[in-house]
Amino acid sequence: MFDFTRKVIVSSLLLAGSLSANYKEVSKVEIAQMEQLELFKKAQITITKAYDAGSLYILNISVQGNPDEIYLTKDKKLVLAGDVIDTSSGMKVSAPADVATIRGKEAFVYGTGSEEYFLFTDPECKYCKMLESYLPKIQDKVKIRIFYYPLDSHTNAKDLSLYIMNQKTTDKKITAMFDSTSIIEKAKNMKYSPAELEKLEKQLDEQIQIGMKLNVQGTPTLFDKDGKNTIWVNLLEKFGIEVK
Structure with missing residues (x-):
């Protein structure tokens, strides 16, 4: 368990080093292709939104109705669960929040x-x-x-x-x-x-x-x-x- 956790954390940090500063939203066609991955089908994972962050994808998902965020490598062979840290800023890499809908609702x-x-x-x-x-x-x-x-x-x-x-x-x-x-x-x-x-x-x-x-x-x-x-x-x- 320790070795596995350590490998995930190290991989996450290495990937973060080559992340794009601007996330590009992935098309619905490509999202549909991702949902055909065997793991996603078995776990009944639906992708609500996906972003291309350079060296990986950030996926907003729903697992049997429960929202979550995971990461998928560009070759679509590895899924990373947990936090991916941007080594330049120290911030968690995350999909951008949908702030367009909250303008005007502030105090x-x-x-x-x-x-x-x-x-x-x-x-x-x-x-x-x-x-x-x-x-x-x-x-x-x-x-x-x-x-x-x-x-x-x-x-x-x-x-x-x-x-x-x-x-x-x-x-x-x-x-x-x-x-x-x-x-x-x-x-x-x-x-x-x-x-x-x-x-x-x-x-x-x-x-x-x-x-x-x-x-x-x-x-x-x-x-x-x-x-x-x-x-x-x-x-x-x-x-x-x-x-x-």
């Missing part, structure tokens, strides 16, 4: 720049707050669509998310986002009408469901306009900002 938009990003954040997340502390420095360069994704491990995250989303203007929402550490008691004790609370909880639940569909597993999670997962530190470094 609010931060920034007036031209570079678009999608941020899933938690008001009590330490690293989310670190990222927020640098946002004013890139406000004129980015347009970040903010989605709230409160984690169960953060006691006040839901109350804070609801409070921020309840602010009446974008400017007030942004101010509340930056001030979240100092408004905890106010957020916890906020009184909403039944209709207001129902509307806010529905909106927050929708954002959480969007995050789950995009496989958001922690915060902050940042996607670029093409749905590629982006490390927030790298985003800041791109604009010449050093994280301290």
Whole structure:
């Protein structure tokens, strides 16, 4: 078992070294051919989407109704399950998220720049707050669509998310986002009408469901306009900002 696991991990890292920066979606004809592989037929695997990443394919699959992501070598002889790591960025290689359908469903938009990003954040997340502390420095360069994704491990995250989303203007929402550490008691004790609370909880639940569909597993999670997962530190470094 150890030898097998080790071989899979080593193979994954070697493959990652020659991955293409831009993933090309595979045609339905080629997907149909992949589904004829003996393993896929036996396991009743359906491929929902596939991407050519250079030295391998990234496959979004459904196994008896359960979604998953696997990798197929270009010769179609080996399937890799688990994480494939890009050696240049340290990021997991993954199919791009479908962000086209979530525009307009964010809590609010931060920034007036031209570079678009999608941020899933938690008001009590330490690293989310670190990222927020640098946002004013890139406000004129980015347009970040903010989605709230409160984690169960953060006691006040839901109350804070609801409070921020309840602010009446974008400017007030942004101010509340930056001030979240100092408004905890106010957020916890906020009184909403039944209709207001129902509307806010529905909106927050929708954002959480969007995050789950995009496989958001922690915060902050940042996607670029093409749905590629982006490390927030790298985003800041791109604009010449050093994280301290």
